[in-house]
Amino acid sequence: MQDQLFLEILLLEEKLKSYIDKMSVAGSWSQNAIQATYA
Structure with a gap:
């Protein structure tokens, strides 16, 4: 069994x-x- 977490990023x-x-x-x-984060 796997636990999953879903986030509403918006x-x-x-x-x-x-x-x-x-x-x-x-x-x-x-x-x-920084550039990779905002890509």
Whole structure:
């Protein structure tokens, strides 16, 4: 038996964008990591 988790990404979009914006700066993400995230 497998447990599965389904997320409604569109409902989380603003929170995800905010989190990514903060973490990409605070975590010193590479430019490649940032571009891949927004691809």
